[in-house]
Amino acid sequence: AQTVTQSQPEMSVQEAETVTLSCTYDTSESNYYLFWYKQPPSRQMILVIRQEAYKQQNATENRFSVNFQKAAKSFSLKISDSQLGDTAMYFCAFMTYTNAGKSTFGDGTTLTVKP
Amino acid sequence: EAQVTQNPRYLITVTGKKLTVTCSQNMNHEYMSWYRQDPGLGLRQIYYSMNVEVTDKGDVPEGYKVSRKEKRNFPLILESPSPNQTSLYFCANGTGRQEKLFFGSGTQLSVL
Numbered sequence: 001a002q003t004v005t006q007s008q009p010e011m012s013v014q015e016a017e018t019v020t021l022s023c024t025y026d027t028s029e030s031n032y033y034l035f036w037y038k039q040p041p042s043r044q045m046i047l048v049i050r051q052e053a054y055k056q057q058n059a060t061e062n063r064f065s066v067n068f069q070k071a072a073k074s075f076s077l078k079i080s081d082s083q084l085g086d087t088a089m090y091f092c093a094f095m096t097y098t099n100a101g102k103s104t105f106g107d108g109t110t111l112t113v114k115p
Numbered sequence: 116e117a118q119v120t121q122n123p124r125y126l127i128t129v130t131g132k133k134l135t136v137t138c139s140q141n142m143n144h145e146y147m148s149w150y151r152q153d154p155g156l157g158l159r160q161i162y163y164s165m166n167v168e169v170t171d172k173g174d175v176p177e178g179y180k181v182s183r184k185e186k187r188n189f190p191l192i193l194e195s196p197s198p199n200q201t202s203l204y205f206c207a208n209g210t211g212r213q214e215k216l217f218f219g220s221g222t223q224l225s226v227l
Contacts, residue, residue, distance in 0.1 A: 004157075006157075009155075032213075033213040035215070035216075037216075043203070043220070043221050044218065044220060044221075045205065045207070045216070045218035047215040047216070050214070050215060091157055091158060093158075095213045096213075097213065100146075100165065100212065100213055101146065101148070101163040101164075101165050101171055102160065102163070102173065103148065103160055103163075103173075103216070104160070104174070105150075105157040105158040105159070105160075106157050107155055107156060107157040108157050
């Protein structure tokens, strides 16, 4: 069974600064996919970024980037130039290649961006 | 507009009274899934479906049923709800190739 751990229940950052959210996972699979989802107060779930485990290059999407360390089973999210609209709960998620339907989410990190 | 539609958005019921939360999609995606979200526990997968007439258990299937008679609909059925099923429920769909999931707006269920 796969597990996903987000060790920071809450974090805060000043507007325009950079913050990193951590995520570690455990799996015996070699091919898998990792995601960060954002859930603002509206509770809508929004994909932030996706990483394929067989790609060594870290994924980036504008101000969002990941540090994917496959050997360490670590997948952290870096948010640069934080904006007030980044205030949300962030979930790390894992999907396997062999069992395409199963997904495992972390417990979430609540991020508050302060003006 | 491509969307996943859940109904109702809010539901208060009593223990033992059967209920159904509907989920429909207009995206022609094969994959659909149900999750529950509880404080401090993140999202936990209840059931998922890779295609019509194909359903599988997620991590917390006890007390729930699903059906996938047609591609666009994937209802979640609670035959005899109990207070520990009070939760925020999300339906999601996707292409089934580990690409992004598209989530509905959520259903807040309270079982008294």
